[in-house]
Amino acid sequence: xxxxxxxxxxxxxxxxxxxxxxxxxxxxxxxxxxxxxxxxxxxxxxxxxxxxxxxxxxxxxxxxxxxxxxxxxxxxxxxxxxxxxxxxxxxxxxxxxxxxxxxxxxxxxxxxxxxxxxxxxxxxxxxxxxxxxxxxxxxxxxxxxxxxxxxxxxxxxxxxxxxxxxxxxxxxxxxxxxxxxxxxxxxxxxxxxxxxxxxxxxxxxxxxxxxxxxxxxxxxxxxxxxxxxxxxxxxxxxxxxxxxxxxxxxxxxxxxxxxxxxxxxxxxxxxxxxxxxxxxxxxxxxxxxxxxxxxxxxxxxxxxxxxxxxxxxxxxxxxx
Amino acid sequence: xxxxxxxxxxxxxxxxxxxxxxxxxxxxxxxxxxxxxxxxxxxxxxxxxxxxxxxxxxxxxxxxxxxxxxxxxxxxxxxxxxxxxxxxxxxxxxxxxxxxxxxxxxxxxxxxxxxxxxxxxxxxxxxxxxxxxxxxxxxxxxxxxxxxxxxxxxxxxxxxxxxxxxxxxxxxxxxxxxxxxxxxxxxxxxxxxxxxxxxxxxxxxxxxxxxxxxxxxxxxxxxxxxxxxxxxxxxxxxxxxxxxxxxxxxxxxxxxxxxxxxxxxxxxxxxxxxxxxxxxxxxxxxxxxxxxxxxxxxxxxxxxxxxxxxxxxxxxxxxxxxxxx
Amino acid sequence: xxxxxxxxxxxxxxxxxxxxxxxxxxxxxxxxxxxxxxxxxxxxxxxxxxxxxxxxxxxxxxxxxxxxxxxxxxxxxxxxxxxxxxxxxxxxxxxxxxxxxxxxxxxxxxxxxxxxxxxxxxxxxxxxxxxxxxxxxxxxxxxxxxxxxxxxxxxxxxxxxxxxxxxxxxxxxxxxxxxxxxxxxxxxxxxxxxxxxxxxxxxxxxxxxxxxxxxxxxxxxxxxxxxxxxxxxxxxxxxxxxxxxxxxxxxxxxxxxxxxxxxxxxxxxxxxxxxxxxxxxxxxxxxxxxxxxxxxxxxxx
Numbered sequence: 049x050x051x052x053x054x055x056x057x058x059x060x061x062x063x064x065x066x067x068x069x070x071x072x073x074x075x076x077x078x079x080x081x082x083x084x085x086x087x088x089x090x091x092x093x094x095x096x097x098x099x100x101x102x103x104x105x106x107x108x109x110x111x112x113x114x115x116x117x118x119x120x121x122x123x124x125x126x127x128x129x130x131x132x133x134x135x136x137x138x139x140x141x142x143x144x145x146x147x148x149x150x151x152x153x154x155x156x157x158x159x160x161x162x163x164x165x166x167x168x169x170x171x172x173x174x175x176x177x178x179x180x181x182x183x184x185x186x187x188x189x190x191x192x193x194x195x196x197x198x199x200x201x202x203x204x205x206x207x208x209x210x211x212x213x214x215x216x217x218x219x220x221x222x223x224x225x226x227x228x229x230x231x232x233x234x235x236x237x238x239x240x241x242x243x244x245x246x247x248x249x250x251x252x253x254x255x256x257x258x259x260x261x262x263x264x265x266x267x268x269x270x271x272x273x274x275x276x277x278x279x280x281x282x283x284x285x286x287x288x289x290x291x292x293x294x295x296x297x298x299x300x301x302x303x304x305x306x307x308x309x310x311x312x313x314x315x316x317x318x319x320x321x322x323x324x325x326x327x328x329x330x331x332x333x334x335x336x337x338x339x340x341x342x343x344x345x346x347x348x349x350x351x352x353x354x355x356x357x358x359x360x361x362x363x364x365x366x367x368x
Numbered sequence: 369x370x371x372x373x374x375x376x377x378x379x380x381x382x383x384x385x386x387x388x389x390x391x392x393x394x395x396x397x398x399x400x401x402x403x404x405x406x407x408x409x410x411x412x413x414x415x416x417x418x419x420x421x422x423x424x425x426x427x428x429x430x431x432x433x434x435x436x437x438x439x440x441x442x443x444x445x446x447x448x449x450x451x452x453x454x455x456x457x458x459x460x461x462x463x464x465x466x467x468x469x470x471x472x473x474x475x476x477x478x479x480x481x482x483x484x485x486x487x488x489x490x491x492x493x494x495x496x497x498x499x500x501x502x503x504x505x506x507x508x509x510x511x512x513x514x515x516x517x518x519x520x521x522x523x524x525x526x527x528x529x530x531x532x533x534x535x536x537x538x539x540x541x542x543x544x545x546x547x548x549x550x551x552x553x554x555x556x557x558x559x560x561x562x563x564x565x566x567x568x569x570x571x572x573x574x575x576x577x578x579x580x581x582x583x584x585x586x587x588x589x590x591x592x593x594x595x596x597x598x599x600x601x602x603x604x605x606x607x608x609x610x611x612x613x614x615x616x617x618x619x620x621x622x623x624x625x626x627x628x629x630x631x632x633x634x635x636x637x638x639x640x641x642x643x644x645x646x647x648x649x650x651x652x653x654x655x656x657x658x659x660x661x662x663x664x665x666x667x668x669x670x671x672x673x674x675x676x677x678x679x680x681x682x683x684x685x686x687x688x689x690x691x692x693x
Numbered sequence: 694x695x696x697x698x699x700x701x702x703x704x705x706x707x708x709x710x711x712x713x714x715x716x717x718x719x720x721x722x723x724x725x726x727x728x729x730x731x732x733x734x735x736x737x738x739x740x741x742x743x744x745x746x747x748x749x750x751x752x753x754x755x756x757x758x759x760x761x762x763x764x765x766x767x768x769x770x771x772x773x774x775x776x777x778x779x780x781x782x783x784x785x786x787x788x789x790x791x792x793x794x795x796x797x798x799x800x801x802x803x804x805x806x807x808x809x810x811x812x813x814x815x816x817x818x819x820x821x822x823x824x825x826x827x828x829x830x831x832x833x834x835x836x837x838x839x840x841x842x843x844x845x846x847x848x849x850x851x852x853x854x855x856x857x858x859x860x861x862x863x864x865x866x867x868x869x870x871x872x873x874x875x876x877x878x879x880x881x882x883x884x885x886x887x888x889x890x891x892x893x894x895x896x897x898x899x900x901x902x903x904x905x906x907x908x909x910x911x912x913x914x915x916x917x918x919x920x921x922x923x924x925x926x927x928x929x930x931x932x933x934x935x936x937x938x939x940x941x942x943x944x945x946x947x948x949x950x951x952x953x954x955x956x957x958x959x960x961x962x963x964x965x966x967x968x969x970x971x972x973x974x975x976x977x978x979x980x981x982x983x984x985x986x987x988x989x990x991x992x993x994x
Contacts, residue, residue: 065727090557091528205646235419236584237643240628244642262558265630269638288634306562307632308587310614314569317591320559323527434890461893474884478906487902488892503700516703517710538892 051118052224052256053079053102058115058125060101067328071097073280073335074115076354079224079258079273084250086271086288087260088303092324093277095260099226101125102258103143104132119224139169142222146229148209152201158185158212159197166219184215187252188245207238211245218253225249228260243269264307268292273360276300279325279335282354286361296363298340334366342367380445381546381578382408382431387440389423389430396651400426402602403440405677408546408595413572413579415593415610417586417625421647422599424582428548432464433457462492465539469551471531475523481509481534482519488541508537511574512567529560533567540571546578554585565592586629590614598622601650601658604677608684618680619688620663657689665690724986731982737975741968745791752785756942765958775960778950786942787964793943794924794972797858797936801923802916804862809869810912816870817877818900824874831867839864840929847935857936861926868922869915876911880904910987918980921973928969944969 060072072094079085089095100106102117102124117125124136145151153161162181166172172180178197185193188211201209210230217225227246231239247270249255259271267274268288275285276297284297295301305318322339325331331338337347346366354364389401400423408414418424430437433452441450449460468474475484485505488494495501506516512533523531532552539547552568553561569592572579583589589596590610597607598619606619617623624643645662648654654661660670669689677687725731744751753773760780768775774783816827834842839861846860880886881904889899928945930936937943939950944965951961 065724090559207646235647236586237419237625237628238646240630240638240642241644243630243638264558265632268632268634268636269630292632292634303558304632306558308585308591309632310587310590312587312591314565314591317562317565319562319566323529323560324557432891434887458893458895461891466888466891468884468888470884474888476885476889476903476907479902487889487894491893491898499700502704506703517706520707520711535888538888542892 050081050120051078052081052083052120053077053258054118055098055102056116056118058098058101058117059113060097060106060115061111061113062107063109063111064328069327070330071110071280071327072101073330075277075280075282077275077282077285079256081223081256082250082254083273084257084259084271086267086274087258087277088262088264088267088274089277090262090303090324092279092327094280094327095262095277096228098277099143099228099258099260103137103141103226104129105143138165138222139220140222141224141226142217142220143226143228144210144213144217144230146232148206148213149201151213152209154201157198157200158204162212162216162219165216169220180219181215184219185212187218188212188215189241190215205238206234207242210234210238210242214245214249218249222255224256224258226258226260229262231266232261232263239266246270264292264304265309276303279330280327281335281364283336283365284361284363285354290361294361296357296361296368297336297365298342298367299336334364379409379411380407380443381410381412382406382580383443383446384431385441385443387427387430387442388438389426389435390438393651398650399602399653400650401430401437402653404599404602404604406597406604406607408578408580410545410578411576412595413581413593415581415583415589415596416599417583417589417596418599419584419625419647421601421650423602423650424599425550427599428466428550428580428582432466432548433460461488462542463545465542465544465547467532467536467539467547467549467552470555471528471535472523472555474535475531477523479522480519481505481521481523481526484534485509485538485541488538492542494542504541505537508541511540511571512537513563527560528556529563532556532560532564536564536568536571540575543575544577546580548580548582550582551584552581553588554583568592586626598625601647601653603658603687604685605659605688606684606686607677608682608686612682612684618684618686618691620665620690621659624662657687721986725982728982728985730978731986734975734978734980734982737971738979741791741972741975742795744788745795748785748788748792752782752788754782754785756781756786756789757940758782765954767958768960774964775958777947777958777961778954783947783961783964786947787944787968789942790944790947790965791968791972793854793937793941794927794969797854797927798920798923800855800858801861801865801927802920804858805866805919805923806869806912806916808862809866810873810908812866813870813873814877814900814905814908817874818881818904827870828874831870834864834867837864840926840933843926843930844933844935847930852935852938854937857927857930861923861930865923865926868919869912872915873908873911876908877904880907914980914984914987917976917983920976920980924969924973924976 055075055077058072058075062069062071075098087095087098112125116123119136119141124132159178159181162184163177166177166180181197182193185196190196190208190211204212231242234242243266250257259267261267271288273285274288274291276283276291276299278299284300291300292304295304302318302320320339325335333348333350334352337343340347344366352364352366354362356362357368384404384406387401387404391398391400404427416424429435431442433449437450441448443449444463452460482505485508486501489501489504495504505519509516509518514530514533553564556564571577581589581592593610595607596610596613598605598621600621606613606622613622617626627639628642630638643662656672657670657675660666663670667689675687675689675692677685678692680686680691758781760776762780763776764778764780766772766776772782772784774787777783777786812827816824842864843860846863847856850856850860886899886903889903927936931943931945932949937946939946947965948962954961
């Protein structure tokens with residue numbers, strides 16, 4: 049299977065008044081066609097920035113220092129905005145965000161909004177559009193799709209809005225979907241319904257998804273492959289099974305053991321001493337070394353690069 | 369033991385009887401808390417679980433008398449505090465403390481850590497002079513794993529985890545008997561969460577406290593509490609000992625809720641029969657049992673009659689017609 | 694474990710740390726400095742203030758000295774900005790005019806600010822009827838043109854500089870009230886206010902320790918931003934003949950007096966006008982700079 053997306057040595061920084069924030073430091077990530085790839089990490093690790101870079105929605109003060117992003121073999125990082133918008137964003141790569149309220153236009157009905165999106169990519173009569181919209185809403189299991197057409201976003205609950213987002217996105221049939229914390233604002237019972245819909249996207253529509261989140265339980269539920277990010281770098285990539293059962297990077301290991309599962313007790317839970325470093329003046333060498341129990345001399349001097357330690361399992365650590 | 373018992377166990381620190389809090393809105397009356405009764409014993413860690421809109425935040429604020437109840441009674445150690453007015457309620461602040469959800473907004477940005485923690489000490493006259501105040505603050509900071517030098521910092525100079533520890537220190541400063549914790553770790557990273565939970569556990573042991581946690585994170589509640597209560601649309605649907613409820617949840621909502629929590633294990637996937645539908649609006653709750661439209665076991669009586677919270681077995685209280693004789 | 698012995702040690706450490714730490718003020722100044730426009734504004738106003746303070750020393754002539762023979766002279770080596778209709782040196786008059794402008798401007802801002810902030814805090818914090826009454830008062834006052842109202846009041850009170858200040862103060866506080874009320878509403882809904890209640894703070898203590906300190910940056914920014922309005926209002930009033938009376942040098946009255954000579958001797962009105970413009974610009978830049986420096990969380994692209 050081919051790589052539908054390949055991030056190659058991406059280095060990106062932000063110019064802020066406090067200094068240069070080294071947000072992404074030579075990030076390497078590959079996603080195969082049809083894969084559900086989870087990108088996990090804590091606040092400030094750069095996972096959201098990665099998603100925003102792929103879809104070209106960065107702040108003005110972002111500077112791409114080096115590297116590339118290849119989509120279906122073509123470099124999309126250096127495309128002009130106009131071309132990206134016409135050819136890539138929406139119909140090839142689409143994104144859904146954490147807060148659907150801010151992505152849906154409050155003054156247009158659901159029908160209007162989905163139609164607007166459709167009109168960009170197809171021609172059809174008014175009646176045909178209406179049928180397509182109902183079709184898309186049914187795909188995301190929204191009950192009573194016909195009644196929803198004339199409703200406004202504020203009349204829908206958070207879970208429903210999130211599904212309308214997916215419907216809107218599906219309407220353009222993208223090949224790659226980027227989801228940035230889509231369930232963080234949802235209740236657990238709504239989240240589970242949402243996850244069901246997402247799982248179907250893979251089975252029925254063969255979509256590739258990059259799922260960005262800090263919620264490890266969700267990742268274990270729907271992803272095949274997982275990449276772990278820490279302080280602007282990918283530290284480990286492996287199958288979801290290996291990440292949870294056989295984590296190799298010390299950070300991944302600690303992270304897995306600090307999640308609350310059904311069997312955990314307070315004594316079992318692991319702490320990670322210290323705190324996430326600021327990216328304005330990050331630690332030299334391995335960025336995790338100040339908090340790592342296994343750190344040795346080389347860890348503070350030389351950056352460890354990702355290397356394959358077993359099939360489809362890569363880790364960036366001097367000790368492995 | 370039904371909740372109508374008058375004689376209260378000696379160990380009971382907080383007793384709530386049929387508490388109601390209704391809000392008026394332009395669309396109608398919002399029954400945020402609709403008749404909740406509860407008993408908490410000294411030394412308990414009680415965990416209140418529920419999804420957004422169930423009323424748990426309102427419930428806690430009403431107990432703390434930050435808002436006035438519409439009806440019902442609250443007893444703290446056998447003393448009826450229900451009709452305390454604003455001034456008398458201030459005495460309660462020494463007994464009941466609260467830790468808020470968002471550490472980034474629950475600290476006054478214009479006050480240093482010293483100022484923030486000294487305020488409760490001064491208000492309740494726990495320390496009499498600057499020297500004693502400083503000593504006490506250093507003690508509190510150290511018990512939270514922080515240094516004395518953090519005293520001069522402003523909130524914006526601290527990380528989320530540090531801010532939450534200051535918020536906890538502030539709540540503990542008055543030496544309360546019971547501490548309410550509203551989603552204390554939901555705004556924090558997972559690696560920080562562990563530290564905070566362990567600190568709270570230690571503080572509870574050291575100071576002989578009673579805890580009241582609110583969370584939508586079911587696993588968190590399971591880990592920290594010995595007793596839990598499940599709330600749905602303003603009503604308590606099930607309470608009991610944590611372990612027993614997790615082994616055998618009885619109320620259909622509790623069962624559905626627990627089934628919807630993804631387990632961080634790729635070999636354990638969510639079951640097919642999960643909770644469907646959405647939480648209805650608290651302005652127009654369904655007739656009879658609030659939960660009946662989403663309940664897979666609903667009978668005709670469920671649509672007409674509201675089930676009372678009654679005791680079942682093993683200290684379990686449940687509000688469901690399936691279990692009422 | 695802290696106790697009496699190492700208490701002194703702790704206090705020492707803290708004092709040392711405090712000295713090392715840059716105060717909040719210097720951080721604000723550092724942010725302010727980085728903004729070029731704000732710095733230019735600061736320099737402009739610094740110069741204007743300098744001129745105002747040292748006007749007697751730096752003015753080449755007495756601003757009241759008439760010299761009818763040399764009236765309406767174009768700018769020259771003797772008179773850098775020319776002379777006016779009574780032969781007085783325009784440069785000296787504009788220098789002295791800055792004194793009046795800044796004094797009156799400051800008085801207006803402080804007076805309007807005091808009333809506006811006080812009422813804004815009441816309306817925002819207490820809500821309900823108090824809020825309703827104050828806001829209706831705001832609505833009523835805002836539906837009248839400020840200048841005309843001020844003229845009417847000044848007309849009743851009589852001529853004089855301080856009457857101008859009072860007149861403008863009575864009608865001009867509405868902007869302050871609205872802005873502060875808005876900020877107070879935001880503060881009131883913050884978690885830290887609820888947290889303050891939960892530790893037992895009384896309402897007066899909450900207003901004093903929690904609400905006001907967080908509203909001060911807004912108040913300061915507002916004053917800087919409203920200074921231009923005050924300057925222009927006072928210049929307008931003297932232009933219209935209310936307030937500052939001849940022969941006192943004042944930018945507004947200079948523009949007025951120079952109207953009749955716009956073709957023949959444009960430098961009379963123009964000099965005063967330019968000074969007003971530059972001063973207003975300076976305060977605007979400072980206001981923007983202050984807003985960015987005091988509240989860097991509001992990102993603007």
